Each structure stands twice: as C-alpha cells, then as structure tokens.
Amino acid sequence: MTTKLEDKHAGNGDLVGEGQPYLGEKYQENGKPVANGRGEISVKQEANGKCGVPRKSLNMYSWQEIQKHNQKADQWLVINRKVYDVTAWANKHPGGSRVLNHYAGEDATDVFRAMHLDLDIVKLYLKPLLIGELAPEEPSQERNKSSQLVEDVRELRRTLEAMNMFKANPAFFFLHFVQVLILETLAWLIVWHFGSGWAVTIFISCLLTISQCQSSYLQHDLGHLSIFTKSKWNHLMQKLMMSHCKGLSTSWWNHRHFQHHVKTNIHPKDPDIDMGALFLLGELQPVKFGKMKIKYINYEKQHLYFYMVGLPLLMPVYFNLESMKVMCLQRYWEDIAWVSSFYIRHFITFGPFYGIFGTILLIYLVKFLESPWVTYVTQMSHIPMRMSKEENQDWLSAQVLTTCNVEQSIFNDWFTGHLNFQIEHHLFPTMPRHNYHKVAPLVRSLCAKHGLQYVNKPMLEAFGDIVRALKKSATLWMDAYYET
Template sequence: MGAGGQRIEPASSGVFTWEEVQSHCSRNDQWLVIDRKVYNVTEWAKRHPGGFRVIHHYAGEDATEAFTAFHPDKKFVQRFLKPLLIGELAETELSQDRQKNAAVIQDFQALYAHAEERGLFRAHSLFFLAHLAHILLMEILAWLLVRHGGTGWIQTALCAILMATAQIQAGWLQHDFGHLSVFRKSSWNHLAHKFLIGHLKGGSANWWNHRHFQHHAKPNVFSKDPDVNMLRIFVVGATQPVEYGTKKIKLMPYNHQHRYFFLVGPPLLIPIYFHLQIMHVMISRRDWVDMTWCLSYYLRYLSCYIPLYGILGTVALIIFVRFLESHWFVWVTQMNHLPMDIDHEKHQDWLTMQLQATCNIEKSPFNDWFSGHLNFQIEHHLFPTMPRHNYHRVAPLVRALCDKHKIPYQVKTLGEGMIDVIRSLKTSGNLWLDAYLHK
C-alpha cells in the first residue's frame, strides 16, 4: 500500500540475473528474492513491522528461508508482497549459497514441511497459561512477603529474588509471543507481547522486535547482529581481535576482558544499557503505545512498594532486581552464541549459518525452565515461530540432518556452556594481544 492507503500496482514483470539482483543492495535501493521471485522492497522496508534493518540485511540476497522462518501466516504476508513483485530469476540462475549447498537447502525445506505436517508449529495454550500463572504468582508472593512479613534484610532479599525470577521468566514468555509462536492470529500475539514486555517488565515491544529479529536474521554477523556489537568494550570471535590488534586499537585491555566481563557484562547489561536504549528508542520514535505500556509497569510497581520502602528504597529495590535479572539473562543468552563462530557476512545457507552461530545446552526440567527452553537454541533459530515445548521433538530430526551433511551440532552441559563464555573471551583477548604486539 502506498501513502494514504493508495494501492501500488506491481511493476511490469521481468527476468533477472543474480548479478542484477545483487547490485540492488543499498539502503535506498533494495531488492530481494523469495522463492525465485524478485521484489523491490525499498519503500516497504520503512514500514516493515520488524524494522527496516532486518530487510536491509538481505538486500541483494535470497531471503526464502528467512521469510519462511519469520512469517507463520504466508497468505497474509503475500498481500503485502504482491505489489512489490517486479519479476523473477532466470531459470538458470542460482544464488551463491544455493549453488554450494543445494542438497542441504532441499533437505532442510523437506524437514520444515515434515515438522508442519506433524503439527510441531501448533501451540498448547495451557503450557503458556501455566507459565504466565507462575510468573504472576511469584509477583504476588514477593509483595505479600514484605507487606505482611516486614521489610527486613532477609525479607527484602527473598522479595528481590522472587521478583527477579518473575522478571526473567516474563522475559522468556514475552519472547514466545514476540516470535508469534503462541496464537494463530498475529494480532493476538502482538497484543500479548505488548502486555508482557510492557506491563510486566517495563520494556518496549517495538524495541525488542527491531533488535531481536536482526539477531535471528544474521546471527553472529558483524554489523548485522546487534548482539555482537560490543561497543568496543570486548572483542569477540577470531576475526575482530586480529583486526583490532593489527590496527593498534587499544580502547580496553582486551587480553583481560575475560576478567572485567564480570564487572561490566552481567551486572550492567539490563540495568544500564538496555534500560537507556529502550527509553531512547521510545522517546526518539515517539512510540506512545509502548510508552503507555511501560508507564503502566512503573505505576503498578511504585504504587505497590513506595508505601513499604519509600521512594529511595523502592528505586534501590528495582535496581537490585534488575541487577539479579541481568546476570541470569547474560549467562543464558551468551553461552549459546559467544563461544561460536562470529565473523563478517559469509552469505551462507540458512541451516549452515544458524548451526555455526548457535549451540545447545543439555535438556533437563531445570535447564528447560532456567533458560526458557533456549537451551534448544539451534532449534529455536531454525524454527523461530515453533512453540518452545516442541523443540525437543524436532531436535532429533535436526541432528540427523546435520549428521547427514556433516554439519557440527554442538550440545553442552550447563556448566560447560558458562565456562565456554569466559574461555572464548580469553581466547579472543589473546588473539588481540598477539596481533597488537607482533603485526
């Protein structure tokens, strides 16, 4: 649709080569390919609900698997794609990744279709309702504990632990709705997402969408995945440290980053960096809807705890809760990605790209709950709209496919995953030091 709701008719259909498609990869000129059809998404990218950056990351590329992964209702999305269609690829044309890995791509598409036939993309409402209930129960118990038990140090510490646990579990649950993996109607998922991240956590759904979908589209790819943008505080992977060392960049003593990580990583990510970023995004974009949801969280929290702790005590309590939540969040999210391959764009097929950037943590009732089932990070990245209670069902099929094509499928214990975070930071830091001193 054009400005003012006026329908834009598709341009005359043409036949294109990959060289022509790849030439349209700038921010002001973006083409992409889905199922061999060529679309001009230059103007649409600005209105894309997932943000313009996630589309730009595939400009001049084949986005078939990414499109399939992110959009559960293909018929609905086709209404928006149709006016953008400008032609198709010539019969003899194949993208670089499809030329190299045609068998992998074909087998993964077959696996995706098989998962749909088995009903693995259908959610069990009671599963998610139970998770919401236990979050609300912890919130209520935390308040009742200090309301009737007093505000001593022990009661306050227990209250903070309950609140932090509720916050992290609400974070995992909002993640489910953000990926449209609960309800069949996208609008219901969006509404539940705003309630969970806004009213229960004081965050912004649009900020999360625009950031997180970039991570899924190009995981561990510099300049495309915001989760590996370390603001030059850390160097990660094997390429970036050498680049920094060769250029004599020494903004931090990177050879000690595995030590100062404990001071600036887990403690500060949510209380400082995410909090400031969320506020900046909502204000700069005048996102009044998300601001209202966010404000409802703080009004609820302040009205509950100011009568018990006063203004300064209430502020101190929420900072401590965010401090605890941030530690939990960082370790869970980083152990699946940070020790894996982190590099510049390689233009790989969907399966290979996701497997090189992700690993799993062993399944257990505790690990499933502790990580919000993100211990199945591989399956989540391959099938982001799949309800998390089905990851363990599709995992053996994914592993068999990886074994067939000799693609590494890594599974670690929870302890190994956490240790590998520090080990990878130390390795990257040493690579930087060696390049800094000798190149």
C-alpha cells in the same frame, strides 16, 4: 541483462501458488519447476479467468543482476524464485527496516518462511512489491549454496508442519503466565505480612527475579509466534509481558532481536555481537583493533571485566539505557506509555512499604539479580561460536555454525526457558518452545548427513566457554597489538 516473460501467475506475489500450504516448490537443475498437481490447478484456474487477476508481463533476472541491488536505497530480494523490490517498503516493515536490508541482493526464501507464521497476511504485502522472477536457466538459490542441503531443510520443515510442530499449546503458555502472576502476588503478600526488613527484601527480590526471567521467556515467545487467533492479542500480550512486566520497549527488542535471528553472529549485521569498546568478540574484531593499535581498555583482562561489568550490569544499565534511548529518539509513544505503567505499578504495590526512593532501589536490585541469569542464558550459545563477515550461507549452515545447544533436563529447560535448544530455535523461530526437544533428533540427523557439527554441551561447560572465548579473543588482540 533482463528479458520479459508473459506471466501466467500475474499478481501472484505470494510465496506459494494457490492451494499450496507450504513453501518448497521443487525445481529441476535447469531451473524449471517440477510439475505437481497444485501448480497445474492454479494455472488452469487463472486461465479460466476464475482468479480475476489481470495478466501482466514480468521481468526475468539473473542472480548477477539481483546481487547488484543490495544497498539501503536499492533493495531487491528473492523469495521462492520471485523478485521483490522492497526499497520503499523497508521503513514500514514491522520487523524493522534493517532486517530487509540485511538480505538485499540475496535469496530470502528460507529466512522469510522461518520468520513469518501467518503467510496469508504477509502475502498481501508482497504482491505490490513483485517486479519479476528468476530466469528459467537460473538455479533457485545462489550458486554458492548446496541445492540438496537447501531442499533437505525445506523438506524437514514440511515434515514438521505435517507433525503439527508449529502449533502452540495454549495451556503450556497459560501455566507459565500463571507462574509469573503467583510469584508477583506472593512477593507483595510477604511484604504486606512481614514488613520490609532486609531479609524480607532479599527474599522477595529473588521471587521477583524469577518472575522477571520467566516474563522474558514469555515475551520472547510472543515476539516470535502468535499464540492467539488474532494478532492484536499477540501484540497486546507482548506489550504486557515486555513493557509492563519488565519495563523495556517492545519495539526496541523486536527490531534488535530479529536482526540477531536473520544474521546471527554476522559483523556488523547482528547487534548482539556489537559490544562497543568494552568487549572484543570472535576473531575478526580483535585483530582489527589490534592492528589499528586501539586500546580503549586493557583487553587482556576482558574476561575479568565480564564478571565485574557484563554479568551485573547488562540488564540494569545497558539494556535499560538502550531501551529508553531508542524509545525517545524513535518516539515510540505506545511503548513509553507501557513502560511507564511498569514503574507506576511498582510504586502502587511497593511504594507504601518502601517509599518512592526505596521502590526504585528495589526495582534495580531485581534487575541486578536478573542480569547474571539473562547474560549467561543469552550469551552461552553464541559468544563461543563462529563469528564472521557476511558469507551468504544457506539457512541451516548459518544457524548451526553460530549457535549451540545445552543438554536437556527439567531444570535446564525451566532455567533457560527452553533456550538451551538454540539450534532448533534459530532454525524455526516461530516454533513453540515446548516442541524443540521433539525436533532436535531430526535436526541432528540432518546435520550429520551434511557434515555439520551439532554442538550440545553441559550447562556449566557452556557458561565457562563464554570466558574461554573472551580469553581467546584477547590473545588475538594482544598478538596483533604488540606485533612489531
């Protein structure tokens, strides 16, 4: 059931009213907005004709009606009580069409604010997609969510914005970039001076492995936040770090990684927990495979396959093949050019010492050494945590239940690229990583207030929990597979 409302904020497809620097407009329990100076000023300006925007009539919708529009061919979502039809826009979305589809029929206010750094740009795209708003009697979020918890999370974000926690320190990222340049240059100088013997090759491979991992962290930062004032520079630098320095498609990584962030550990929306037939993760997939008598491999020993296959082959085989496949099928010509420059650079710098075949072996030796590092860092915070089907939880619960932290130390911060603070990173993806440790106490306090377990563990324990989680999943599969 829909009705019409004469909208005094016509054309206001943005998240916030004029003059509002952040999201989080408060609403009373009856759904009506709490009066504040900013909103009143906006209304008066438009009433005086200063905004120059024609008034129009907006539909009012109930949550029951909105939740029906959750299919690929019919996608509505709610942002700050405004209803948007994003069906036609989905394929143009820079973060990938699946990110929008994952939130179709739901309140996307908090995930929208979390994933977008520059609201002024995205508001321009939202305006033509506006089709209505929630009816006054409807709550600001779905009824299964705690309004107090949601408001507390938004209040925390406002506090962190006031503390400038979302402002990047260019010197921090510049020094990490210099670290990568020094390692790459040092590797070439060592080969040039000492030759290409086995001992030298192993040593420079270690240097290049460290460079590759630090490049991963830099491109990860660039994927989430704009360090530079112009987005084109951010785009260029991410291409440089991901495609030129690592030889992987930036678009492939962005679309995959953003899905992971918006629906962490949710089947089948998070691609990071889809290991195909090789590994069964969580509690649902093993039971499903077991009841269907599916046994592609001996899942009883999947924790051993993790050591033999997962650790050494994630980077040189799985990620590389997946990246190449997506680049070719989707015709990402720009990415193909950048990735080609990765191999050309290696042939120019190391080809004179190793030849073409030897240079290829060097490249994949480095990826082989990098793979365990990246696998442990990326998997230790998620595989041991909760995995489920879609439950449409609030933003805080969805992230805290599916991620965990690793204890802070100078080494842990450097080794993981500050991704030992996964909880804070998932709650605030656009926050510069050098600020995670500053906001962690506030997040922990908020979790305690609402009875959510904030998991923080030693690094070696986190490594071991990956294998223990795989063993647990294998046991669930065995019980379902062998039951009579």
